[in-house]
Amino acid sequence: MITIENLTKSYGKHQILKNIHIAFEKGKIYGIVGENGAGKTTLFKCITGLEDFEGSIESSLNPLKNYMGYLQTESYFFSKMTGKEYIHLLCDARNIQNTDFEKRNIFDLPLNQYVTSYSTGMKKKLTFTAILMQENEIFILDEPFNGVDIQSNMMIVEIIKKLKMLGKTVLISSHIFSTLHEICDEIHLLREGTFVKKALPHEFKALESEMRDFTVGNLLERLDLK
Amino acid sequence: MQYYFSLQFKILNRHIRDLAIHPLIVYLLAGGSFIVISNSIFKQLEYASIVYVVLALSSTIGLQDTSRNLFLKSCYTTKIYQKIRMIENLIVVSPFWLFLLYKAEWLWVGVLPTLAILFSFLQLKNRGNFTMPTPFYKYPFEFIVGFRNTFYLFFVAYGLLVAGILSKNPNLAIFAVIVVFLVSLTFYMNTEDKFYVWTYSLSAKQFLFRKIGVALFYTTCILLPIFISLIIFFPKEWWMMGIFMLWGYLLLLAAILMKYSVFPEKVMIKESLLFALNFQAPPLLFILIPYWYFQAIKKLDNILK
Numbered sequence: 001m002i003t004i005e006n007l008t009k010s011y012g013k014h015q016i017l018k019n020i021h022i023a024f025e026k027g028k029i030y031g032i033v034g035e036n037g038a039g040k041t042t043l044f045k046c047i048t049g050l051e052d053f054e055g056s057i058e059s060s061l062n063p064l065k066n067y068m069g070y071l072q073t074e075s076y077f078f079s080k081m082t083g084k085e086y087i088h089l090l091c092d093a094r095n096i097q098n099t100d101f102e103k104r105n106i107f108d109l110p111l112n113q114y115v116t117s118y119s120t121g122m123k124k125k126l127t128f129t130a131i132l133m134q135e136n137e138i139f140i141l142d143e144p145f146n147g148v149d150i151q152s153n154m155m156i157v158e159i160i161k162k163l164k165m166l167g168k169t170v171l172i173s174s175h176i177f178s179t180l181h182e183i184c185d186e187i188h189l190l191r192e193g194t195f196v197k198k199a200l201p202h203e204f205k206a207l208e209s210e211m212r213d214f215t216v217g218n219l220l221e222r223l224d225l226k
Numbered sequence: 227m228q229y230y231f232s233l234q235f236k237i238l239n240r241h242i243r244d245l246a247i248h249p250l251i252v253y254l255l256a257g258g259s260f261i262v263i264s265n266s267i268f269k270q271l272e273y274a275s276i277v278y279v280v281l282a283l284s285s286t287i288g289l290q291d292t293s294r295n296l297f298l299k300s301c302y303t304t305k306i307y308q309k310i311r312m313i314e315n316l317i318v319v320s321p322f323w324l325f326l327l328y329k330a331e332w333l334w335v336g337v338l339p340t341l342a343i344l345f346s347f348l349q350l351k352n353r354g355n356f357t358m359p360t361p362f363y364k365y366p367f368e369f370i371v372g373f374r375n376t377f378y379l380f381f382v383a384y385g386l387l388v389a390g391i392l393s394k395n396p397n398l399a400i401f402a403v404i405v406v407f408l409v410s411l412t413f414y415m416n417t418e419d420k421f422y423v424w425t426y427s428l429s430a431k432q433f434l435f436r437k438i439g440v441a442l443f444y445t446t447c448i449l450l451p452i453f454i455s456l457i458i459f460f461p462k463e464w465w466m467m468g469i470f471m472l473w474g475y476l477l478l479l480a481a482i483l484m485k486y487s488v489f490p491e492k493v494m495i496k497e498s499l500l501f502a503l504n505f506q507a508p509p510l511l512f513i514l515i516p517y518w519y520f521q522a523i524k525k526l527d528n529i530l531k
Contacts, residue, residue: 049424049531050420052528063530065424072421075421078371079371079375080370081366081367081371082357085366085370089366092366093428094425134425
């Protein structure tokens with residue numbers, strides 16, 4: 001469904017992504033993990049077309065961006081715009097005529113209030129609701145669980161599973177390994193701009209252990225906690 | 227407190243330097259423009275001093291932003307916070323005050339700083355669940371957001387129209403048309419996040435035509451009562467009104483095209499100067515509009531392709 005080849009992205013002399021090769025299939029959930037600054041968000045921005053890059057991204061969907069819902073780590077919201085108007089804007093952008101927002105407001109958000117009065121988690125849930133209503137084929141979710149309460153977290157997990165059942169493709173970046181473990185078909189480890197490992201469900205635990213060893217190592221001893 | 231003000235000055239200069247221009251030039255240009263505009267207000271309007279004081283006080287509203295002031299309160303004691311707010315307001319109204327002094331408007335010379343100090347005690351309360359209704363819901367987003375931020379200026383325009391009709395002064399009524407266009411223009415001055423363009427499943431041309439269509443339609447809706455009143459009360463002035471309306475529509479069109487001609491970058495000093503020139507030489511619009519249109523198509527193609 002999406003094939004990425006030789007994707008490279010640099011900011012000035014600093015190379016963020018190096019020769020990325022990966023393919024995403026229809027009806028699968030992909031987890032992208034890696035430490036802060038590994039290039040996850042930049043990769044998502046390249047896939048969406050929000051950032052220029054070298055290399056190629058091919059897809060059977062054309063233009064790809066019109067079938068994509070992108071949940072950013074921190075979405076930008078206009079001041080004095082209500083939640084309902086935000087959803088309306090995003091649906092209008094895709095020519096989706098749906099006025100029954102209240103019924104589909106499963107996170108029980110105060111849609112008639114200004115978005116700027118929402119908490120971080122509410123903003124995340126609003127954007128997620130809006131991209132769901134856009135009826136996309138591909139969902140790119142950058143840290144969808146950040147700042148979200150446990151009940152909503154569970155709800156998001158169930159929605160993602162439902163999306164898979166509907167044959168949608170979902171790309172998730174998250175630091176919550178247990179959640180990724182539960183929903184992903186594949187997890188890819190991004191380190192310093194390159195995919196260094198791909199894990200299938202039976203390899204998830206080993207990947208988590210390897211990541212822990214790599215990241216923590218003997219750093220705790222340096223802390224000299226007493 | 228002194229550090230706070232010097233920091234504000236530094237930040238302001240950084241913003242100006244980001245436009246690739248020396249701050250001194252901007253201060254000189256801004257000062258010059260301020261004098262020209264102030265002079266024309268006093269030349270054109272009957273109750274110029276009142277309009278002028280309202281303008282001065284309106285310019286302090288931005289400083290009443292709740293989150294900004296909460297931050298200041300968390301940094302300083304109540305006494306210092308209040309002092310900062312008073313000084314800020316006085317700094318903002320000082321150019322207006324100096325001009326009133328030059329015009330020997332003694333009453334307002336006394337009233338303006340007093341009101342500015344009183345305004346520093348005002349706080350924009352968090353209105354809880356209150357959401358201002360807007361008639362522009364159907365086509366997001368510029369008019370939804372813009373109307374909620376500046377709705378009172380439309381009432382000022384309608385007030386000018388009524389004053390024009392009562393005093394049988396068509397210039398005042400035509401000024402109301404100009405106010406509506408200027409306010410609508412400001413809705414298109416800020417560059418939105420790239421995501422809000424990217425998410426559209428439209429071609430660059432369709433996207434631009436949609437933006438322009440919405441802007442012209444909503445502006446016409448706001449202008450309609452003024453337009454009808456002008457036809458009824460000042461039928462002989464229809465041609466002048468027609469010229470101003472055409473100019474207003476072209477300016478609005480140019481503003482939208484200018485914004486997207488550099489998108490996703492912000493409009494810089496070069497574009498701003500070219501745009502400002504249209505106020506002096508309106509025929510320039512017939513060159514700039516097609517130029518900015520093709521530039522905008524190019525820029526939007528990169529995002530919407």
